Amino acid sequence: MQAMTLPLSQLFAPMLGIFAAMYLLAPTFPVARLWARVAVFVAVWLVVARYLEWRIFTTVLPASGTWYQVGWIWFCLFVELLTFADQFILYLIFLRRTDRSSEAAEHERRLRNLPGDALPSVDVFIPTYDEPLEVLEKTITGALCLDYPNFQVWVLDDGRRPWLKELCEHKGAGYLTRADHVNAKAGNLNHALTKTNGEFFAIFDADFVPQCNFLMRTIGFFADPKIGIVQCPHVFYNEDPMQANLGLHRGLPDEQRFFFDSIMPARDGWDGAFCCGSNSITRRAALRAVGDALPTESITEDILLTLVLLRKGYITRYLREPLAIGLAPESLAAFFVQRQRWARGAIQTLYLAAGPLGRGLGLMHRLLFFPTHWLSLGVRALMVVVVPIVFMWTGITPVIDVTPESVFYYLFPAILALNGGISCFAPHKHFPLAAQVSATIQSFKLLPTVLATLVKPKGHAFKVTPKGAAARGASYASEIFWPAAALMALTIIGLVLNTIPEWRMIDHPAAFPMVAFWSIVNVVVLFFVCMTSLQARMPRTEERFEIDEPILISTAGGELLSGRIKDISLAGAGFLTDSGASGLFGRAAPLRVHIMQVGWIDATVVQHRGQLVGVKFNLARSLERDLLIRKLFTGALLRGNNAVSCSVNRAMFKKIWSMNAQLPHVVTKGAQSAPAECLPAESLVIPPRPRTDDLAHLAGVRSLHPTSSIESSLGRLAEAVS
Structure with a gap:
């Protein structure tokens, strides 16, 4: 040779x-x-x-x-x-690629200048089968916090669970169920489409929490009549199995980042992006053009819907912004259930007239949707x-x-x-x-x-x-x-x-x-x-996020202390206090802590090591709990440098924070209000029982509870203030 x-x-x-x-x-x-x-x-x-x-x-x-x-x-x-x-x-x-963020910003400015009744109606669907309360609670609460004047949240329960119906009634979300499980998720969505009439419908899987500006950033794209679907990336607040089991969450992006950050923007350049099931919004008129129902011939109804609409001249547009965050598969078993479903559904399309080998597609779209991967x-x-x-x-x-x-x-x-x-x-x-x-x-x-x-x-x-x-x-x-x-x-x-x-x-x-x-x-x-393949131990049921913001602590003895939060979750928090206060935090000691944009929360000390104190929140269903969910997961109350910093996908979360405007934080003392950072700790009046002090933020919470619950909460606060 x-x-x-x-x-x-x-x-x-x-x-x-x-x-x-x-x-x-x-x-x-x-x-x-x-x-x-x-x-x-x-x-x-x-x-x-x-x-x-x-x-x-x-x-x-x-x-x-x-x-x-x-x-x-x-x-x-x-x-x-x-x-x-x-x-x-x-x-x-990769020969083409797009970045639609500036276009989304222009659409958002246009929409916000319109009166609320001029914006189209949107049905927000949350299909669910057997997901637990710990998962669904965040998604429902986040959906109810959407910053949009004309939408209705619908929980589509294929599990027919009474507790979920009660939860939806309590929060003010719509609840739909059906008598059978025919065609699984696609059938569940099709049943909901027969019961609703919004001009558009958004879909969020049970574990994806929409950011407050999701609709404002996406609905404007439909000004172009050829847009049938707008899809946003899947972004995760927890570690995927490879990150968790190898301990590489800081040095290795999650397994789907290459697809959503690089491949999908490139596919969008070819008008070949596709619906990914969750974090999407669809034009109802486009669906009517193909039978007013999602296709059910494949178990991946999302990609098949894209192909069906593509043949009718409707495009799926991709916006690479983290407008919803969710749970990555928490174990390899869950990971394989997901990937086997995706692989099987993609192969099934080869045998369908609506698939990549059927009539009505150009060569490039056939290549884009052929399941070579x-x-x-x-x-x-x-x-x-x-x-x-x-x-x-x-x-x-x-x-x-x-x-x-x-x-x-x-x-x-x-x-x-x-x-x-x-x-x-x-x-x-x-x-x-x-x-x-x-x-x-x-x-x-x-x-x-x-x-x-x-x-x-x-x-x-x-x-x-x-x-x-x-x-x-x-x-x-x-x-x-x-x-x-x-x-x-x-x-x-x-x-x-x-x-x-x-x-x-x-x-x-x-x-x-x-x-x-x-x-x-x-x-x-x-x-x-x-x-x-060796499953890492998961010591906590709730993901903790890094944060750096002040916290007030009221001890059982009546002492009022200040500190700084180190990390926080829906279940508890870790914070740093002055070294001289170490004797005040015995194990299992009861406390009350004031979280910015949430209010006072009952807590119990579970760990105390030097200046670091770990507490468990005693936070039952309440307005404060919903405000904490909103603060941690929806981006609605995140404030500049005090924003929650996720340790897994930090760069993606920073983008979330930058897209949300800062809101003022107010604490109330008597009839006077001032920014919290302007009030010395000793001037704050500690209430005799936990309450939410932030009236400004309460006024911005939409439908977290029925109107009567909101009114009673505001009345309780007004009474406490006076």
């Missing part, structure tokens, strides 16, 4: 050149411009074409031997070509692990005529180019090692699902992703841990055996260093797969 006779300077020239171009030069490219994106695209695929020419004509076509040896070589090539096809479509998508993900990840094991244990090679020199000359430049190009298009969003670990984990479950759905596309039940306590089960995913551990053991033992001449299965000594390097990388990946 020619590469074997090249001097080292020429042998490594392609790899070093690609590294310099993709990792040093390309990041300085103005990738927002079309010419720069095209340049990266062309450069990457020229390198890949060079590799494929060598791969096909040198390592495959000359193959000879038994049927299974040649068959294995061709099968490995097929998997590789399938992977390249998926990557090629991804690169095509789900078809290639599982088999690709498993093959990466299995191929060197097969080679080391049987001597059956996946290629012929490959030398270490040819690997450096052809393969490594292609790998560097593909990953470098994605890093240019999606900086700080793509992590190759993490992506490989995630793909390997998913392959164990998704590959059987994909193959089963290809053979039998219909007849699969819709499974709801477990949330809350239902998601926290086994201590580890045995169906992932043991296969990964077995593959890791086979890889390590195979390496050891092939170092012993009498037991060696690899006939070509020059091939062993390449296989050894490949195997070591696989061992690292499989080790992380095993670690990810």
